[in-house]
Amino acid sequence: MRSLMILLFVILCSGCAEPQTVEDLGFIHSVGYDLNEAEDAVEEGVLVMTVAIPQITPTAEVDREVLTTIAHTSKQARAKMARKTDRILVSGQLRTALFGMNLAEIGFFDTIDTLKRDYTIGLNLKIIVVNGNSKELLLEDYPEHPRTSRYIFELIDKEAKSHVAVDTSLHQFMRDYYDDGIDPMVPVVKVGINEIIVDGIGLFDGDRMVMKVNPTDARTLTMLHGDYIGGDITKEIKLKEEEKRSYLYLTFSTIESKLKVKVKSPDKIDIHLDVKGSIDEYTGHLELSEDEVQKEIEKKLEQHIESVGESLIQEMQQNNTDSLGIGKFVRNSSKYKEWQEMNWKEEIYPLAKINVNANVKLKGFGGVK
Amino acid sequence: MKEKLHYTQIAVIVYMIQSGVILFALPRLVAEAFGTNGWLGLVLTSGIVLVNIFLIVLVYNKGNGQSIFSILEASLPKWIYLPFYFLMVVNFSFIAVLIGKNYVLLIQTTIFPTVGANPFLIHFLITALFFVSKGIYNMGKITLVFFFLTIWTTFLLLLLLPEFSFQRMTPFIFQGASLSFEKSFEVYTAFVGFEIVLFLFPYVQNDRKFSKAVIFGHLFTTFIYLAFCFVAMGFYSFGQIKNILYPTQNLLKFMETPLIERIENIVFIVFFLKIIVTVAFYYWASVETAKRVLTKIKEKWLLLMIIVASFIFSFFFEIQREINEVLNIIVLGQVIFSFSFPVLLLLLLWIKNMKKKRGNKVA
Numbered sequence: 001m002r003s004l005m006i007l008l009f010v011i012l013c014s015g016c017a018e019p020q021t022v023e024d025l026g027f028i029h030s031v032g033y034d035l036n037e038a039e040d041a042v043e044e045g046v047l048v049m050t051v052a053i054p055q056i057t058p059t060a061e062v063d064r065e066v067l068t069t070i071a072h073t074s075k076q077a078r079a080k081m082a083r084k085t086d087r088i089l090v091s092g093q094l095r096t097a098l099f100g101m102n103l104a105e106i107g108f109f110d111t112i113d114t115l116k117r118d119y120t121i122g123l124n125l126k127i128i129v130v131n132g133n134s135k136e137l138l139l140e141d142y143p144e145h146p147r148t149s150r151y152i153f154e155l156i157d158k159e160a161k162s163h164v165a166v167d168t169s170l171h172q173f174m175r176d177y178y179d180d181g182i183d184p185m186v187p188v189v190k191v192g193i194n195e196i197i198v199d200g201i202g203l204f205d206g207d208r209m210v211m212k213v214n215p216t217d218a219r220t221l222t223m224l225h226g227d228y229i230g231g232d233i234t235k236e237i238k239l240k241e242e243e244k245r246s247y248l249y250l251t252f253s254t255i256e257s258k259l260k261v262k263v264k265s266p267d268k269i270d271i272h273l274d275v276k277g278s279i280d281e282y283t284g285h286l287e288l289s290e291d292e293v294q295k296e297i298e299k300k301l302e303q304h305i306e307s308v309g310e311s312l313i314q315e316m317q318q319n320n321t322d323s324l325g326i327g328k329f330v331r332n333s334s335k336y337k338e339w340q341e342m343n344w345k346e347e348i349y350p351l352a353k354i355n356v357n358a359n360v361k362l363k364g365f366g367g368v369k
Numbered sequence: 370m371k372e373k374l375h376y377t378q379i380a381v382i383v384y385m386i387q388s389g390v391i392l393f394a395l396p397r398l399v400a401e402a403f404g405t406n407g408w409l410g411l412v413l414t415s416g417i418v419l420v421n422i423f424l425i426v427l428v429y430n431k432g433n434g435q436s437i438f439s440i441l442e443a444s445l446p447k448w449i450y451l452p453f454y455f456l457m458v459v460n461f462s463f464i465a466v467l468i469g470k471n472y473v474l475l476i477q478t479t480i481f482p483t484v485g486a487n488p489f490l491i492h493f494l495i496t497a498l499f500f501v502s503k504g505i506y507n508m509g510k511i512t513l514v515f516f517f518l519t520i521w522t523t524f525l526l527l528l529l530l531p532e533f534s535f536q537r538m539t540p541f542i543f544q545g546a547s548l549s550f551e552k553s554f555e556v557y558t559a560f561v562g563f564e565i566v567l568f569l570f571p572y573v574q575n576d577r578k579f580s581k582a583v584i585f586g587h588l589f590t591t592f593i594y595l596a597f598c599f600v601a602m603g604f605y606s607f608g609q610i611k612n613i614l615y616p617t618q619n620l621l622k623f624m625e626t627p628l629i630e631r632i633e634n635i636v637f638i639v640f641f642l643k644i645i646v647t648v649a650f651y652y653w654a655s656v657e658t659a660k661r662v663l664t665k666i667k668e669k670w671l672l673l674m675i676i677v678a679s680f681i682f683s684f685f686f687e688i689q690r691e692i693n694e695v696l697n698i699i700v701l702g703q704v705i706f707s708f709s710f711p712v713l714l715l716l717l718l719w720i721k722n723m724k725k726k727r728g729n730k731v732a
């Protein structure tokens with residue numbers, strides 16, 4: 001009897017929780033933030049927020065519901081948007097956060113605050129910059145990809161594997177933001193005709209995006225960032241013995257790259273790359289099985305990687321972004337006091353002499369001679 | 370043969386009492402207290418605790434395993450030890466209830482924001498009530514079971530290895546933090562709980578393995594703490610870790626398994642088993658002490674009274690900040706207690722021995 005009473009008591013107590021029915025909830029899948037550039041922005045709110053929620057009502061014609069509003073902060077915007085929908089908006093299923101270019105350029109650390117403060121939001125949330133406007137990207141219909149949120153998510157996931165883009169989670173962004181030896185980098189996408197296109201990698205100085213790397217140079221950038229496998233480089237090349245042809249292209253793929261950084265002094269740094277890969281496509285006539293040809297191709301590729309790498313680094317130095325994390329190597333090779341006093345990123349990095357040295361090796365050239 | 374606590378049980382009990390909610394904040398605490406590579410600071414802190422444990426073991430050996438109460442009562446007048454007992458009862462039960470409430474509030478803010486904290490706490494205390502009422506031997510067995518139900522969470526750390534980097538850890542040791550007593554003390558409190566073994570003396574097998582078991586339990590706690598802090602410091606950048614309230618919880622938030630995402634919710638609930646052990650043993654120590662004075666009241670009712678009284682006390686503290694303020698004061702008392710009490714006991718034993726010797730000589 002007594003245990004029954006206790007059981008009853010416990011059950012009654014647990015009844016106090018507010019029930020949440022799945023049908024009544026609007027799981028926000030993607031959120032987009034833009035800067036409100038209208039004249040009355042200061043009064044109305046500087047943030048344009050757009051959310052996409054998968055539609056579950058069986059009778060609804062479209063697969064998703066998109067809400068947009070203007071507000072001062074993210075949570076205020078959520079409250080405003082809640083007035084437009086019959087479902088309770090929750091952020092536990094949030095997978096992608098998109099930032100419009102105008103916001104990314106002035107910095108979005110304040111906006112990200114809510115994402116890390118909210119316990120319900122996971123750390124694997126993808127941070128993506130939209131070259132253009134995130135509101136337009138979310139409002140646009142993509143007939144072949146009805147669920148936009150899922151589409152962006154999978155697109156970035158896949159492209160990051162081939163290193164055309166990077167896959168930056170909220171955690172990784174915050175980690176590199178707070179680290180004094182590296183700056184964050186995030187994938188950039190843009191709206192195409194009935195599709196979303198990966199548009200390279202955005203490099204940051206603190207929370208401001210200051211530089212964009214083209215998809216064609218992205219693989220070289222990731223080589224300089226760390227050890228990754230996969231991806232390819234396509235290059236127009238001129239080989240000595242090849243007859244004069246104007247259209248000679250080569251694709252070098254499934255690359256394995258190993259990075260070694262040697263800090264001679266804080267302003268003199270050597271980057272050494274060991275790259276291995278195979279040729280996937282070649283539009284010339286020479287026989288690739290010949291050692292001489294292979295060696296020449298290796299050399300051309302080395303020159304290509306070195307020149308692209310160095311020009312990328314120069315551009316990064318001009319824009320004062322150290323997304324490659326060279327600062328980490330400098331930090332770890334100096335004494336704590338020296339590092340604190342040198343103000344490496346602002347003073348030394350922009351003028352530092354950074355050399356790229358590549359060593360390319362061809363593993364194979366496919367099934368033909 | 371009378372039932373006794375096995376030494377593996379002792380080791381597990383020590384570990385289970387020590388590790389608790391503080392594990393969620395520990396990587397940040399060590400970063401704030403010791404700076405870069407702060408996990409090394411845990412080794413130092415653990416060493417200080419070892420000294421304390423050594424004192425306790427010494428009491429056990431010198432007193433030939435007799436209970437601390439009989440040591441006290443044999444050489445001190447009643448008017449000295451009675452108020453002391455009272456303080457112990459109050460301190461232990463308050464620690465118990467505040468640890469419980471702290472956990473409940475954590476769960477509330479992170480998982481169930483709409484549920485009231487007090488109904489939650491009532492559930493919690495009912496479980497604790499049943500736990501303690503089973504008697505110390507069964508508590509030992511339950512703790513062992515709970516140990517196996519919770520220890521797997523440590524292996525989740527392996528999921529983080531791809532994100533781990535020695536580079537991020539930096540080669541600097543103990544830089545970027547001002548060594549303050551307050552912060553280091555907070556790290557020290559992560560180890561508090563081992564002093565409960567003082568009360569276990571009459572219930573353990575009387576062999577030399579007791580001291581080994583206590584030390585082993587403590588070293589195991591140190592190892593678990595080290596593992597979490599080490600991984601956290603290679604996972605987060607130094608600036609970031611100081612900015613996150615509960616880095617360990619965030620570690621769990623990052624983990625993804627093919628079947629389960631957001632694994633931290635499961636781990637949080639599983640952690641309940643760890644917290645309940647801590648709370649139950651503090652209540653148990655409280656009852657053990659109260660029993661010495663209020664001999665006429667049945668143990669069951671004594672336990673109920675203590676739990677209800679402490680629950681009412683916890684009513685005054687509604688939010689985490691308030692609880693932490695009180696808990697800091699009470700835990701400071703506890704740390705002083707766990708250092709000075711064994712010293713006092715050793716002193717009493719020594720005096721008693723001296724008297725005995727002198728008596729022998731005179732005779």
